[in-house]
Amino acid sequence: MQSTDASLENIRKDFQILDRKVGDNKTLIYLDNASTSQKPKQVIDAITHYYNNYNANIHRAVYSIAQEATESYEKTRDKIAQFLNISKREEIIFVRGTTEAINLVAYAWGRKNIEKDDIIVTTEYEHHSNIVPWQILAKEKDAKLEYIGIDDNGELLLDQLDKYLSTGKVKLVTFSMVSNVLGTISDTDTIISKCKKAGVKTLIDGAQAVPHMKVDIEKLGCDFFAFSAHKMLGPTGIGVLWVRKDILEKMDPFHGGGDMIREVHKYETTWNDLPYKFEAGTPNIADVIGFGAAIDYLSNIGMDKIRQHEIEITQYALEKLSKVNSLKIYGTNDISKRGGVISFNFADIHPHDVAQIIDEEGIAVRSGHHCAQVLMEKLDVAATSRASFYIYNTKADVDALVNSLEKVSRIFKL
Amino acid sequence: MSNADIYHEMIIDYSRNPLNFGKLENPDVTYHDSNPLCGDSIDIDLKIKEDKISDIKFHGKGCAICMACTSVLTELTKGKGIDDVKKINKNDILSELGLEHLQAVRIKCALLSLKVLKYALYSYLAKHLKVTEDADKLKEEAASLY
Numbered sequence: 001m002q003s004t005d006a007s008l009e010n011i012r013k014d015f016q017i018l019d020r021k022v023g024d025n026k027t028l029i030y031l032d033n034a035s036t037s038q039k040p041k042q043v044i045d046a047i048t049h050y051y052n053n054y055n056a057n058i059h060r061a062v063y064s065i066a067q068e069a070t071e072s073y074e075k076t077r078d079k080i081a082q083f084l085n086i087s088k089r090e091e092i093i094f095v096r097g098t099t100e101a102i103n104l105v106a107y108a109w110g111r112k113n114i115e116k117d118d119i120i121v122t123t124e125y126e127h128h129s130n131i132v133p134w135q136i137l138a139k140e141k142d143a144k145l146e147y148i149g150i151d152d153n154g155e156l157l158l159d160q161l162d163k164y165l166s167t168g169k170v171k172l173v174t175f176s177m178v179s180n181v182l183g184t185i186s187d188t189d190t191i192i193s194k195c196k197k198a199g200v201k202t203l204i205d206g207a208q209a210v211p212h213m214k215v216d217i218e219k220l221g222c223d224f225f226a227f228s229a230h231k232m233l234g235p236t237g238i239g240v241l242w243v244r245k246d247i248l249e250k251m252d253p254f255h256g257g258g259d260m261i262r263e264v265h266k267y268e269t270t271w272n273d274l275p276y277k278f279e280a281g282t283p284n285i286a287d288v289i290g291f292g293a294a295i296d297y298l299s300n301i302g303m304d305k306i307r308q309h310e311i312e313i314t315q316y317a318l319e320k321l322s323k324v325n326s327l328k329i330y331g332t333n334d335i336s337k338r339g340g341v342i343s344f345n346f347a348d349i350h351p352h353d354v355a356q357i358i359d360e361e362g363i364a365v366r367s368g369h370h371c372a373q374v375l376m377e378k379l380d381v382a383a384t385s386r387a388s389f390y391i392y393n394t395k396a397d398v399d400a401l402v403n404s405l406e407k408v409s410r411i412f413k414l
Numbered sequence: 415m416s417n418a419d420i421y422h423e424m425i426i427d428y429s430r431n432p433l434n435f436g437k438l439e440n441p442d443v444t445y446h447d448s449n450p451l452c453g454d455s456i457d458i459d460l461k462i463k464e465d466k467i468s469d470i471k472f473h474g475k476g477c478a479i480c481m482a483c484t485s486v487l488t489e490l491t492k493g494k495g496i497d498d499v500k501k502i503n504k505n506d507i508l509s510e511l512g513l514e515h516l517q518a519v520r521i522k523c524a525l526l527s528l529k530v531l532k533y534a535l536y537s538y539l540a541k542h543l544k545v546t547e548d549a550d551k552l553k554e555e556a557a558s559l560y
Binding site: 349350351352357367368369373376382383412413 | 454
């Protein structure tokens with residue numbers, strides 16, 4: 001690995017998938033990490049170990065393996081608390097992923113707190129998962145959904161937030177910490193401090209942030225925070241919603257069923273303590289345990305090192321790609337404001353055609369609207385190609401991407 | 415067939431210079447559809463005279479496969495009788511461009527315009543009360559293309 005950091009040099013051997021051949025017998029170069037990351041052996045082993053050795057349901061039975069399963073599941077909650085500096089473990093709720101986390105807030109907090117003519121503020125660079133749940137809620141409550149726009153650098157126009165806040169009607173400001181298309185790192189501190197002054201709640205979609213940089217939830221001072229395991233070396237189907245305890249205590253349950261109850265009678269039920277009130281039914285035990293292994297893996301490397309590595313790769317990629325003729329890169333060149341995500345368009349060639357041709361070279365990039373059609377409309381494009389990096393990517397991967405674009409250029413006679 | 419082989423001369427040419435691209439004035443029927451996952455988006459305008467497609471144009475955005483297939487489809491359609499056009503099937507389009515082995519993820523790019531054309535004819539026939547059974551069959555065909 002060409003990284004200057006020794007601790008990242010040997011990690012590629014933990015990712016067996018990076019050895020496989022695709023396309024024209026080319027080694028896989030995986031550049032779709034904003035979509036989902038690959039999983040190291042340690043994560044896969046933790047899941048297999050659970051199924052082979054102590055598969056049992058949690059929180060109920062008294063026999064040994066059930067206790068082991070419960071301990072292992074709950075240990076992940078503690079690891080998350082430590083990883084993100086959360087002092088109250090009961091504020092951490094396991095959900096299926098970021099999408100479910102946001103829907104949980106819209107349902108269990110939103111339906112109780114949003115009223116007619118209230119305003120929910122989101123941004124133009126949100127993923128559909130941070131737009132659609134609020135559209136549904138706004139329709140139901142006859143409330144309004146407003147958008148903070150973006151400038152030509154792909155940064156939020158925060159004076160628009162001031163304008164919305166000054167109406168006194170805003171109940172929630174919800175935004176992604178890092179844009180999944182532009183890579184823009186939101187000015188989280190400014191947004192939260194403005195909202196706090198106005199007494200407005202904030203929700204952060206941390207799906208593209210938590211895997212890539214040090215996040216300190218206590219310090220952020222937001223009210224809701226959501227992220228997914230599968231973008232940070234963990235399995236699919238598991239994620240976290242964190243909610244400040246005083247808010248969580250006043251929220252009604254999301255799903256009714258087993259595990260979320262204290263006592264059930266024929267016509268009434270009392271709720272279990274936090275966080276179990278929000279974890280109805282048998283949870284995704286194996287993948288929570290796998291998630292714990294992913295957090296260990298990232299913690300061992302250190303999030304600051306991971307961010308530094310991505311800065312190097314992204315900077316290198318921006319330099320290389322900006323030299324390719326007819327290639328337009330979206331978003332800022334200021335690396336301090338950009339995560340490891342680069343969206344681009346190549347001449348008049350549709351991103352699907354680009355992706356298919358470079359797949360022959362083993363290169364996996366995403367093409368499409370990236371579940372961000374509001375942003376695509378704003379950029380006035382149908383789609384973009386997107387390369388996104390993670391700990392195992394190297395400068396050689398970037399070189400391969402740039403070289404593969406020459407083939408596209410040749411086929412399309414640019 | 416290797417993935418990149420689908421990008422042969424004809425596909426690239428049609429994608430750069432699509433045939434019958436544009437809009438018709440006062441079309442007898444116009445229909446729009448898109449592929450939600452990739453963003454291909456096609457509108458087809460038809461002029462119909464004496465049960466013949468007297469003119470056809472399309473506009474929209476799409477990948478090279480989508481644009482090339484739509485070009486071919488509009489050529490196959492222009493000047494033909496409605497009964498003939500109804501019979502156009504996916505193999506007519508794919509074989510014309512050597513795309514018989516197109517992978518599943520790209521089939522929707524190739525067949526979007528055929529879907530739009532079938533829906534357009536359906537809506538025309540349904541509106542003009544021309545044998546409803548036939549129209550319904552077209553609708554079913556369009557819905558089950560991919």
